[in-house]
Amino acid sequence: MSGTVLKKEQDFGEDPLAVRESDHYQHEYTESFVDKWDQLIDWKGRAEGEGRFFIDLLKKLGKHKILDVAAGTGFHSVQLAKAGFDVTTVDGAKEMLIKAFDNGRDNGIVLQTICADWRWLNKDVHGKYDAIVCLGNSFTHLFEEKDRRRALAEFYAALKHDGVLILDQRNYDLIMDEGFSTKHKYYYCGDQVTAEPEHVDDSLARFRYTFPDDSVYHLNMFPLRKTYVKRLMHEIGFQKITTYGDFEANYDEKETDFYVHVAEKAYDDES
Template sequence: MTADHRTDSGLPELGRTVQEFGDTPTEVRESTHYKHEYVQTFVDKWDELIDWRARYESEGRFFVEQLRRRGVRSVLDVATGTGFHSVRLLEEGFDTVVSADGSAEMLAKAFDNGMKFGGHILRVVQADWRWLNRDVHGEYDAIICLGNSFTHLFSERDRRKALAEFYAMLSHDGVLILDQRNYDAILDTGFSSTHRYYYCGDGVVAEPEYVDDGLARFRYRFSDGSEYHLNMFPLRKDYTRRLMHEVGFQRIETYGDFQSSYAEGEPDFFVHIAEKAYLEEALDGEVTA
């Protein structure tokens, strides 16, 4: 893994400490802007926000069991972040785990975490989802896109392109697991969160600072007084499911906070599990979309 990844301006990407949003931060709605948001100082605090131990306990074996019941052996983690799920799957004995991310800072942290937690040498690749096949090689039984990461894509064209790239890299009976915040509830009734799942760190506050139909700008405040922001697109649940279906996924199940039954406004997060295989029940018209 090389450390001299560069931005579009040609400047080294690693080591930046100041987020760049310009004079009108709520107008920043670009799919590539996350590179200016995950600065080194923010990435260094990311595990404080997640709390690996608490997240391990909160999600239990949900993802592991979903993958095992489908006979998955190889996994591409396309939004590895600091490597939590990549390390978890390696610890669980999956044959192949490749860790991709668009942020060089995140990949460097993930690589370090792989060594720190279990002595794993992560196979890391810096990749843009829209051209995933260009940067990552091979075919995988499963692709996971977790941590609300898909909401960094601001245009429908980019979302469709990324889903098509995921679809193309899956084996014939492969599965995509993608999660997102419950933006329906945030848009319709306002923000609330139990913080039981995903962002479990004590003393860290993650909440929306500004929300409209095209932007959810979240503020992250840490116990030392530092503060960072992420600009994300507020995906509605049924819209995400429709895009998956239109790209070609045949059967789509959606869980709310890892439960198959839930009231629409209750979950903090939705998890979509989209199967590529042309199953008999799908051909008979029982596709869930």
């Protein structure tokens, strides 16, 4: 993984809809796409949309040592580090980590970065963490159930006995059942960038990203249903799972863009 050399341009082959492999993300996050990624996120807009949700949640849970396993260009790693957390920054795409480190430096933060594949996370990441965050709809890059189970098991093993996994996902239930509609209020806040599905079926959500300079990129992802993700977490061993819709405990599933699952490793005393 750490020695992967990413191509300048994306390559989905002759039939992009046939690309349904967990390893393909290495060919999707090309140097040119990564260079534009922060235009899509808009750090200022995203920070305003999220507020202090993750910071306050982690503090409420009493967590300090955090592993950001899908760091991307470093938005959450930087926000958490600024808030005083001890953060280790992980991503499977080398170009993303380079960008994250640069973004951290621009914000006065020296990020501890590790290039690692989630499925073999503990081979490259050592020690135990209070919490793991896997954000930005990243878990949907895993197409095979065995990969999802393996990754969740690696997360579970990297957590302390009372550790917490915070994992988010798009509301794919709504996309598949009702069609796509988004306010772009919380996650992808760049107002000059469009992010919308080009194709959706029960095992592929192919998103198209169009930037102000008319450049176009794609990501192929697996459309995870909410109850399926929660079931997998329980089966791996997480004891209590709380789900938020667009950062709210009370939410309308038909109005929610993203879910955030908070999976606790410790037994619930009330159960």
